[in-house]
Amino acid sequence: MNNICQNIQNIEQNLPGYVSLVAVSKTKPVADIQTAYDCGQRHFGENKVQELVEKEAQLPKDIKWHLIGHLQRNKVKYIAGFVYLIHGVDNIKLLKEIDKQASKHHKTINVLLQIKIAQEETKFGMNEALLDDILQQYKNQAFPNVQIKGFMGMATNTSDKQQVATEFSRLSGLYETYSRELPEFTYLSMGMSGDYPIAVANGSNMIRVGSAIFGAR
Numbered sequence: 001m002n003n004i005c006q007n008i009q010n011i012e013q014n015l016p017g018y019v020s021l022v023a024v025s026k027t028k029p030v031a032d033i034q035t036a037y038d039c040g041q042r043h044f045g046e047n048k049v050q051e052l053v054e055k056e057a058q059l060p061k062d063i064k065w066h067l068i069g070h071l072q073r074n075k076v077k078y079i080a081g082f083v084y085l086i087h088g089v090d091n092i093k094l095l096k097e098i099d100k101q102a103s104k105h106h107k108t109i110n111v112l113l114q115i116k117i118a119q120e121e122t123k124f125g126m127n128e129a130l131l132d133d134i135l136q137q138y139k140n141q142a143f144p145n146v147q148i149k150g151f152m153g154m155a156t157n158t159s160d161k162q163q164v165a166t167e168f169s170r171l172s173g174l175y176e177t178y179s180r181e182l183p184e185f186t187y188l189s190m191g192m193s194g195d196y197p198i199a200v201a202n203g204s205n206m207i208r209v210g211s212a213i214f215g216a217r
């Protein structure tokens with residue numbers, strides 16, 4: 001068996017059945033994605049719109065594509081027709097644009113709101129006040145062609161496992177709370193190659209793993 005398949009199998013083996021694995025293929029060639037596809041992987045994540053569009057055109061149509069990075073408003077139109085889940089939504093203008101493009105395609109687009117849980121200033125994500133505001137507008141039908149499926153978060157890049165666990169667990173608590181009033185909530189996207197076991201132990205049900213599958217970038 002090749003390395004990519006072996007890596008996926010090793011990760012899946014230690015993953016509870018309810019956790020979805022998104023294979024993050026950014027910067028990696030189409031051939032690597034095809035290899036992962038051939039051993040059963042269907043969810044793939046990319047962080048750049050142009051790269052995602054190019055790869056989507058060359059690969060099997062039943063792949064579920066996740067846009068995991070920061071998304072600029074003027075690029076939503078390029079992925080609206082096929083994207084499965086947009087993870088990094090952190091402002092109202094972007095939600096409005098996704099809604100508009102979804103409407104043009106006569107479909108609903110699924111998104112996750114990115115919540116800031118890390119201490120680092122560089123990480124994107126909204127605070128809880130904005131989250132409250134957005135969900136209020138959402139409940140009032142402000143984005144009729146968007147379905148908010150849950151939250152995404154990135155922990156601080158630190159060797160302090162306790163801190164990482166605390167950050168994940170805070171987002172998990174928030175997710176639990178909102179899940180009670182929003183039955184469409186399905187995904188809590190937390191955890192990457194370096195921290196996904198901690199994320200899963202703290203409530204994640206969707207992990208985004210790149211280098212542990214495809215090798216270092």
Ligand SMILES: *Cc1c(COP(=O)(O)O)cnc(C)c1O
Pocket residue numbers: 024026047068069191192193194208209210211212
């Ligand atoms: C690159 C990336 C990942 C995957 O990172 P690895 O450390 O390679 O697993 C996950 N999430 C986001 C948002 C990313 O940009």
